Structures are given as structure tokens and as C-alpha cells.
Amino acid sequence: MSGRRDREARREEGLQEEQRAGAAERRQRMVKLASAGAFLALVVVAVLIVVSSGNSGGGDSGNIVEAKEVDQLLAGIPQKGMVLGDPSAKVTVLEFGDLQCPFCKGYSEEVLPQVIESRVRGGEAKLDFRNYTIIGPQSKPAGAAAIAAGEQGRGWNFVELFYRNQGTEDSGYADDEFLTAIAKAAGVPNISKWNRARQSQAAIGRVEATSAEAQELGFSGTPSFALEGPGTKGVEAIETPESVDALESAIENAGG
Amino acid sequence: MKAPAEGTLRGIGTFLATFGIGVATYIAIADSGGGSPVCIAGGHGCQTVAESSYSHLAGINIAIFGIGGYVVLLACALLRGDAFRLTGFVVSLIGFGYSLYLTYLELFTIDAICQWCVASAVLMTLLFVSNAVRMLAYVGTEP
Numbered sequence: 001m002s003g004r005r006d007r008e009a010r011r012e013e014g015l016q017e018e019q020r021a022g023a024a025e026r027r028q029r030m031v032k033l034a035s036a037g038a039f040l041a042l043v044v045v046a047v048l049i050v051v052s053s054g055n056s057g058g059g060d061s062g063n064i065v066e067a068k069e070v071d072q073l074l075a076g077i078p079q080k081g082m083v084l085g086d087p088s089a090k091v092t093v094l095e096f097g098d099l100q101c102p103f104c105k106g107y108s109e110e111v112l113p114q115v116i117e118s119r120v121r122g123g124e125a126k127l128d129f130r131n132y133t134i135i136g137p138q139s140k141p142a143g144a145a146a147i148a149a150g151e152q153g154r155g156w157n158f159v160e161l162f163y164r165n166q167g168t169e170d171s172g173y174a175d176d177e178f179l180t181a182i183a184k185a186a187g188v189p190n191i192s193k194w195n196r197a198r199q200s201q202a203a204i205g206r207v208e209a210t211s212a213e214a215q216e217l218g219f220s221g222t223p224s225f226a227l228e229g230p231g232t233k234g235v236e237a238i239e240t241p242e243s244v245d246a247l248e249s250a251i252e253n254a255g256g
Numbered sequence: 257m258k259a260p261a262e263g264t265l266r267g268i269g270t271f272l273a274t275f276g277i278g279v280a281t282y283i284a285i286a287d288s289g290g291g292s293p294v295c296i297a298g299g300h301g302c303q304t305v306a307e308s309s310y311s312h313l314a315g316i317n318i319a320i321f322g323i324g325g326y327v328v329l330l331a332c333a334l335l336r337g338d339a340f341r342l343t344g345f346v347v348s349l350i351g352f353g354y355s356l357y358l359t360y361l362e363l364f365t366i367d368a369i370c371q372w373c374v375a376s377a378v379l380m381t382l383l384f385v386s387n388a389v390r391m392l393a394y395v396g397t398e399p
Binding site: 023026027028029030031033034037038041042044048049051052098101102104113114133134135136168169170171221222 | 292294303304305306307308310313314342345346347349353354357363365366367388391395396397
């Protein structure tokens with residue numbers, strides 16, 4: 001009897017030993033798998049960072065692009081100050097933007113060209129660009145530089161060209177050299193005069209005034225729009241119409 | 257030091273991931289309306305960060321990826337077994353690493369702090385810690 005009990009106890013012990021060894025082996029395998037998973041996770045993070053960094057680009061004063069395209073877009077449309085279009089157009093579209101804002105760039109490239117062709121060129125509406133500086137310290141001098149370009153009839157060329165060459169916001173690219181390169185490529189005729197004007201208190205003051213106006217209108221981001229026309233009660237904020245159709249329809253309604 | 261019971265870690269994970277889904281969903285909804293999250297403490301930090309090109313990845317708001325990550329982490333916290341211990345660890349490590357990078361961008365590139373993004377980064381850090389402890393202490397053991 002005793003021999004049988006011993007054999008059973010030894011068998012039980014052996015089984016337990018086997019289970020312990022199996023569990024240890026299984027845990028070791030899982031820890032190895034976790035290490036591989038950690039490596040994979042770090043690779044994924046590195047890829048995400050590279051893709052995210054690729055969002056930047058532009059901002060190169062030595063390589064200003066798309067000047068011709070901007071010229072073609074605006075050719076033949078009157079400009080006065082920061083207003084693009086027939087001064088007697090019955091609807092005014094106020095665009096509050098920050099030249100360093102990537103969404104403004106996207107809007108300027110994807111929505112505004114069609115609206116300029118369909119509503120501004122024909123004289124139904126005029127576009128009035130107003131600075132709403134929210135991105136960083138270089139937004140204000142950039143906005144003043146656009147206003148100074150507007151004094152020489154090239155304000156919209158400056159704005160559109162700036163957007164098409166925009167760098168990573170507030171990364172320091174929008175310096176004097178970059179602004180000058182944009183002004184030259186935008187066709188500002190007198191760069192010395194432009195330089196004086198952009199540094200004047202009048203231009204800086206206008207940027208501050210339109211930024212304050214945007215806040216009074218309750219805007220929380222850029223680009224934001226407001227309309228004024230026979231169908232509106234004064235200046236009416238419309239935030240950011242999400243498509244060409246939405247902006248065109250708002251212009252039609254403002255036309256009365 | 258003895259690790260907390262796995263049930264406790266899973267409970268913490270469930271709470272944090274649910275909270276994270278709420279935060280990321282708010283950021284995504286605020287962005288989809290063409291606006292930006294509102295900083296409760298005031299200031300333009302949330303707006304500036306939301307306007308940043310870094311707020312989108314391949315044209316998609318990163319808050320959407322955040323929602324996806326938190327949903328996976330919630331599932332891992334709710335379910336038992338090694339597969340979920342490992343997945344929770346790997347996904348939270350990705351979230352933690354990317355949150356670190358985004359916080360660096362806020363501090364040194366964008367020069368603005370969005371409290372919603374900070375909240376998400378803190379949640380992701382805590383999720384990483386709880387998932388790492390769960391994985392180290394319990395992987396390879398019975399569920």
C-alpha cells in the first residue's frame with residue numbers, strides 16, 4: 001500500500017513540475033513576444049513622427065513657387081487695398097485669416113479659386129482679406145506686409161502666394177527674407193516703399209484692429225467669414241463654409 | 257514590490273480608456289465643425305494647436321486616431337488573456353510615444369498648450385503604465 005502511495009505522490013510531483021516548467025516556458029515566450037511588440041510599437045511611433053514632420057514644407061525664401069498660377073487666378077480682377085473685385089459689387093465677403101494658418105492655405109487653394117472665378121470675376125461679390133493673427137509672433141508682421149503690398153495693388157497676390165509657399169506655422173520661416181521674396185514674386189513694384197509701409201504703425205495697427213474685429217464677431221479660428229450685402233443686416237458672421245457650394249449659396253443669400 | 261491584482265489594473269484601464277474616448281471625441285467633434293476645442297482655462301492655446309498642421313495626419317485629425325486607440329485599449333482592459341495583455345501594452349506604448357512627441361511639438365514648435373491634448377497625453381501615459389504592469393506581472397499566467 002505504502003509503495004503505491006509513494007508512486008502516486010512521485011507522479012503528482014512530476015506532473016506539477018512539468019506544469020511549472022510549461023508555465024515558465026510559456027511566460028518566457030510571451031515576454032519575448034512582448035519585446036518584439038515593444039520594438040514594433042517604437043517603429044510605428046517613428047513612422048508616425050516622420051509622416052507628421054512631412055506635413056511641413058514650404059517656407060523657403062529661395063524657392064517661391066506658383067507665382068504664375070496666382071497671377072493667372074487674379075488677372076483682370078481689380079484690387080484696391082486688401083479688396084479683390086469690383087468695388088461696386090453688392091456683396092462683400094470678409095475673410096479673416098492668418099497667413100501662417102494651414103487651414104487658410106487649404107481654403108485658399110481648394111475653395112476660393114472657384115469662388116473668385118464664379119462670383120468675384122463677374123462682379124457679383126468682392127473679397128476683403130482681413131488679418132486675424134492667432135498662430136504666432138510672425139503672423140502680425142506678415143499681415144502688415146500683405147497690407148503694404150495692398151497699398152501697391154498687389155495685396156491679394158501677396159496673400160495667395162504666401163499661402164502657396166507657407167511653411168510650418170510659427171517655425172520662424174516668415175522672416176524679413178521670406179516676406180521680401182514673396183513681395184517680389186507677387187509683383188510689388190516698389191520694394192523700398194513696401195518695406196517702409198509694412199513696418200509702419202499704420203499697417204501694424206490695421207492688423208491689430210481687424211484681429212480685434214474678428215474677436216468681436218465671435219470667431220474662434222481661421223479662416224472665418226462674414227458677409228455684407230442687401231440681404232444681410234450689416235456684417236453677418238458665417239464662420240467657415242465647408243465647400244464652394246456653401247460659400248456660393250451664402251453669397252447668393254447675401255445678395256438679397 | 258507586489259503588482260496590483262489584474263482585476264484592479266483592468267478596472268483602471270477601463271476607466272482611463274473610457275475617459276480618453278470622451279476627450280478625443282470632443283476634440284474630433286470640435287474640429288469637424290470647422291472650429292477648435294475650447295480651453296476651459298481660457299487663452300488661445302487649444303485654437304492654435306488645432307490650427308496647427310500637426311493636428312492632422314494624412315488629412316485626418318489625430319483625435320480620430322486617438323479614439324481608435326482608446327477603443328482598442330478599452331477592449332483590451334475588458335477582455336482576459338495574453339493576447340489582450342500584449343495588445344494593450346503595444347497599443348498604449350504607441351499612444352504614449354506619439355503623445356510624448358506631440359507634447360514636445362506643443363512646447364517647442366507650436367509654442368502653445370492645448371489642455372485637452374495634455375489631458376489625453378496624461379491619460380495615455382497612465383494607460384501605458386497600467387498596461388505595462390499588467391503585461392509584466394501577468395503575461396504567461398492563466399487568465
